[in-house]
Amino acid sequence: MSNAHSNKATGPIPDNAATKTADYFDERLGIYGAAKKNLRKVFPDHWSFMLGEVALYSFIIILLTGVWLTLFFKPSMTEVVYDGSYVPLQGIHMSEAYASTLDISFDIRGGLAIRQIHHWAALIFVSSLFVHMFRIFFTGAFRKPREMNWLFGFLLLVLAMVNGFTGYSLPDDLLSGTGLRIAEGVVLAIPLVGTYLQFFLFGGEFPGTDIVPRLFTIHVLLVPAIMVGLLTVHLILVFYHKHTQFPGAGRTEKNVVGLPLLPVYTAKAGGFFFIVFGITAALGGLVQINPIWSYGPYHPGQITAGSQPDWYIGFLEGSLRIMPNWETNLWGHTISWNVLIPSLVVPGVMFTFIAAYPWLEAWVTGDKREHHLLDRPRNVPVRTGLGAAWIAMYLVLWIGGGNDIIATHFHLSINSITWTMRVLFFVAPVLAFVVARRIAMALQRRDKDKVLHGRETGIIKKLPHGEFIEVHEPLDAERLHFLTSHEQPTPAALPPAVDENGVARKLKPGEKLRVRLSRWYFDEKVEKPTAEEYKEITSGHGHH
């Protein structure tokens, strides 16, 4: 295993109680084999590798606090008259779900803290999943052999958003009911089966009395069970594939360089769990989130201005807001494009693109090798541009979801904000692509410049004949290797139109498109400095 490691533990194996206990378990479970393989497993280090950890830890926090909340929450829409300690709502008719959430918030000690930790952890969970996913995307960590794990992670992200929505719909307050009402409208817009789906989902007309207990089962059992399963496979695969690493001196596709699981990552990652939990707990104590008591119980005829969903549903909200009001009536049937497109088609296309990206890119590049060294985002400008474009599109929708808040805070016309977002939805991704790609290329040029001319030291030297020059310091061997070790694929080309026998060649379907995309990916590039160039400049001419 750690064949290159020098300070190995030696001496006789101690014959004490600990060893005996371990022996007991080994004879029944075979633990020494697993220990030999995994205890000193190496993990490479980089700050961005902690993003997935944040996701994992916030998920654990959600599970722990969530179990506690189920001990007190009553998932029932049975109507009760509130008689708890929150004076403004005393004597008001409300569901048991809302009343028990008020009890958790006011009458059960620590209840509000745990509720707020649960909610904060959920917000952090989805955020960290997104950022983690983009880290994987921009560094190309999704490439072979990790495509399947990308897909598992993608499913975790989608399920996290679903479960977040079902979660904040449970308290049955005015805000959560408004979210459900919108969801009802979305379900109704589904052609052919929408009306039936809505009646089956809600157990009749909206809101009915079934939706909260049903969402509760989905929220605490169905989705979390699937997520725990996916997460387990996700982590097993991270172990099995061995973590990717950034290129650098001594780091190759065939090795993994880093620190051992025991003790360094046990301490660092285990410690980091407590740090994340500690910060989330402090947030739960200090920063109010989702104050359901100020919204009041749900009533389909009431609403507060400025209703906003949790942040990760905001892009759907914005999508619904900026969509033009198209509806078709054909042969007695209604198709609500104004709901269908923004709430199902647009997110469907955006997220399918994410899920499918590893296979799309592999098809374009035709690359069938394993990749364990990460790409620096600048070295793959088109991929980086595509990621930026996706983020731009998401952000436009997300900002669109707050168009009323923007309008009231900045005294702008809501109509012009909405129109701006409609235009930006198409323009911003293109701009983001072009800008990100240009920046990536420019950074490559700077790398090249550094390799050939060294680092600018900031030291100005006066030469005997009066000329001033800035001293450039040549890079060390490690840095030179780091800046030049990336690959620069040549774009695919179509084979000659006729084969060696003069017979017209038949192309595979899609081959032309593939070649065109491959050119788009790789045609324009900043040529890496060659050894000859480097020697030419470093020998003789000195630095300039």
Place this chain on the structure above:
Amino acid sequence: MSSNHDMSEEKLPAAHAPAGTLDPFADPGLPEHEPRRTDIDEKAAKRAERQVSLLFVISMLATVGFIASYVTIDKYRIVDLFFFGKIGALNLALGVTLGIALFCIGAGAVHWARTLMTDEEIVQERHELKSSPEDREAGIREFQQGAADSGIGRRPLIRRTMIGAMALVPLSGVVLLRDLGPLPGNKLRHTFWGRKGPEGRTVIINENTGKPLKPDHIIKGSLTMAKPEGLNQETEDHQPNEHYLAEMGKAVILLVRLEPDEIKSKKQLEWSYQGIVAYSKICTHVGCPIGLYEQQTHHLLCPCHQSTFDLADDGAVVFGPAARSLPQLKITVNESTGFLEAVGDFAEPVGPSFWERG
């Protein structure tokens, strides 16, 4: 460790090339380990040890503080905290002490790892995931043998009936979902207002006061939210009415007073009473209640997605994602009581569109 060992295969030829033509960009191998202060200075190591322990001690104290807060602080006590404002004292104390207790364990562990545990990097080999050709062949052979032993290829009758049985069996699960809810029927087409037939009169009740409305209760420039008489949170025998919210979700209306000459549509004028018009409060986009009224323009704005309706023009959409006008409810006044009444039901389904709406 030797640099040769860490050299990538691709770069090996360069390393063996004669001196002078060496690739300047070749992998120089893992750099030498540089010791940290705590690796060589026992005093620094001791200091780090004390810092780690201090963090663990703070954590212990915070846990004691958590328990003490839980027991001693009154759960209804409010404190005024700089920057955070008025805040529940117990919630604050529990969150902060728990946060400190957890954070300090984490900070201690990480500080320990960074200062006292090894930071010497280890190199481990990777192996391609692909199986060796022998394993590949053996695996395929095992499968072939298993398939041959089962006879699944030679006995198509078994194969096809098995596929058929497996394909059908999930249907039971789908059928079992049928009782999740009733069939829609024409429930989405009717509201509580239509309960007495097409010309039946229903008294309009002010949602806030619970009392019937007279025309002079409707003041210019304000919105009055109203519901049909007989639709209450409790049934007549004082049981909770479980259909109340579902019925309100369709029946809730808004009453607004306009100048009769401001009303642009003839139908709207006919369905109004002295300039008082009644519209469904449920947005035709995805069903949010509409609550923001701009009296200068007679525009009604939905706070969810900003669909804007012109109340002086048949409730027509003037902006936003809603595709259909707000349904109007025909009203009149009962000559004997002087109360506003609705005549029959809405002429069209209220709320979001649906496939069968037409």
